[in-house]
Amino acid sequence: MDNLIERFLQYISIDSQSNPANSQCPSTEGQLTLARYLEQELKDLGLVGVDLDSNGYLMARLPANVDYPVPAIGFIAHMDTAPDASGKDVHPQLVENYQGGDIALGIGDEVLSPIQYPELNGLHGHNIITTDGTTLLGADNKAGIAEILTAIEYLIAHPEIKHGDICIGFTPDEEIGRGADRFDVQKFGAQWAYTVDGGPIGELEYENFNAAAATVICHGVSVHPGTAKNKLVNAMNIAARFQMMMPADETPETTEGYEGFYHLSTMTSSVARTELHYILRDFDQEGLACRKAFMEQQVAALNSELKKGRVELILRDNYSNMREMVEPHPHIIELAKQAMVECDVKPLIKPIRGGTDGARLSFMGLPCPNLFTGGHNFHGIHEFITLEGMEKAVEVIVKLAENTASAYRR
Numbered sequence: 001m002d003n004l005i006e007r008f009l010q011y012i013s014i015d016s017q018s019n020p021a022n023s024q025c026p027s028t029e030g031q032l033t034l035a036r037y038l039e040q041e042l043k044d045l046g047l048v049g050v051d052l053d054s055n056g057y058l059m060a061r062l063p064a065n066v067d068y069p070v071p072a073i074g075f076i077a078h079m080d081t082a083p084d085a086s087g088k089d090v091h092p093q094l095v096e097n098y099q100g101g102d103i104a105l106g107i108g109d110e111v112l113s114p115i116q117y118p119e120l121n122g123l124h125g126h127n128i129i130t131t132d133g134t135t136l137l138g139a140d141n142k143a144g145i146a147e148i149l150t151a152i153e154y155l156i157a158h159p160e161i162k163h164g165d166i167c168i169g170f171t172p173d174e175e176i177g178r179g180a181d182r183f184d185v186q187k188f189g190a191q192w193a194y195t196v197d198g199g200p201i202g203e204l205e206y207e208n209f210n211a212a213a214a215t216v217i218c219h220g221v222s223v224h225p226g227t228a229k230n231k232l233v234n235a236m237n238i239a240a241r242f243q244m245m246m247p248a249d250e251t252p253e254t255t256e257g258y259e260g261f262y263h264l265s266t267m268t269s270s271v272a273r274t275e276l277h278y279i280l281r282d283f284d285q286e287g288l289a290c291r292k293a294f295m296e297q298q299v300a301a302l303n304s305e306l307k308k309g310r311v312e313l314i315l316r317d318n319y320s321n322m323r324e325m326v327e328p329h330p331h332i333i334e335l336a337k338q339a340m341v342e343c344d345v346k347p348l349i350k351p352i353r354g355g356t357d358g359a360r361l362s363f364m365g366l367p368c369p370n371l372f373t374g375g376h377n378f379h380g381i382h383e384f385i386t387l388e389g390m391e392k393a394v395e396v397i398v399k400l401a402e403n404t405a406s407a408y409r410r
């Protein structure tokens with residue numbers, strides 16, 4: 001497992017933050033630097049079909065070592081880190097045998113505290129890798145890459161473990177929502193796959209939000225304020241009225257678990273025109289349809305009340321709950337659960353209150369639940385991961401490969 005840590009530290013030393021402002025793929029040069037490094041590593045491991053395409057998607061395959069047909073399965077991780085915090089000059093610190101209490105991050109006054117993150121209380125005795133308080137760590141998702149490759153290396157070193165074809169895919173620009181855009185499912189060649197991009201030990205996710213976006217455009221009339229009487233219509237007032245018509249108890253800050261919401265995420269405003277940008281989320285496809293219908297009703301209601309000015313609504317679907325694509329193939333989840341149980345990991349099945357590349361891939365014909373990496377607090381300076389969690393992830397990947405082959409043994 002030494003290679004696991006070594007790999008992880010090597011990958012996080014490469015700044016591969018993605019950039020939403022750049023429409024090219026990949027959106028940053030750093031991702032290509034990491035991709036080229038990984039390409040060499042895949043070749044050195046002796047994998048076949050190692051291919052880094054011009055968009056920065058890296059694929060490879062570990063050929064089956066059985067003489068009967070086993071479905072090819074895949075493991076996927078993303079190479080970029082989130083734009084929310086810097087991923088440059090990451091200085092990780094290793095806290096061995098954590099005994100509780102605050103962990104000082106670097107030499108500033110940043111700490112990782114069990115008061116803020118009570119899950120630390122369950123990690124006494126673990127070895128924890130943290131940041132120095134100035135960057136994110138990059139466990140999301142470089143831990144996933146390190147875990148997949150360490151599992152592959154283990155399978156190669158242990159030919160007595162029988163497995164089918166194992167496909168590996170490392171993608172760019174996941175954090176800016178484009179990771180599945182140019183993923184060639186056909187070329188990848190797996191019948192189903194797992195993203196190794198989850199959080200704490202045991203996480204297994206195959207349900208995510210259905211997502212839509214709504215833009216409410218409020219049209220006013222701009223007139224010089226000195227001569228505005230009975231002429232000026234302030235679009236910002238209309239926008240404020242509209243927002244007050246939305247349910248206050250169906251927002252991200254008032255919901256959890258399987259509850260959906262409306263979220264006013266941004267607005268651009270002027271007297272003549274104010275745009276309200278909402279995101280709509282619901283685990284249920286019908287629930288999302290109801291939310292869209294509700295917004296249409298509110299817009300119609302406000303338009304009929306307004307004496308001056310007008311409101312317009314634009315609705316757009318974004319992504320869908322992968323559950324409907326995964327559930328027809330229950331063995332995909334059963335194999336993952338079974339592998340965890342056999343590795344002494346309690347499967348922690350919970351809905352993702354967001355979207356994943358796996359969800360997009362599921363609708364592109366590659367059912368793709370998400371497995372844990374062992375990481376916590378992704379996207380910020382409080383990100384950390386435990387060595388124990390990473391090792392368990394490797395074990396589970398190996399076990400999954402093994403169990404898939406034995407499930408299809410004649």
Ligand SMILES: [Zn+2]
Nearest residue numbers: 078140141197
């Ligand atoms: Zn991720």
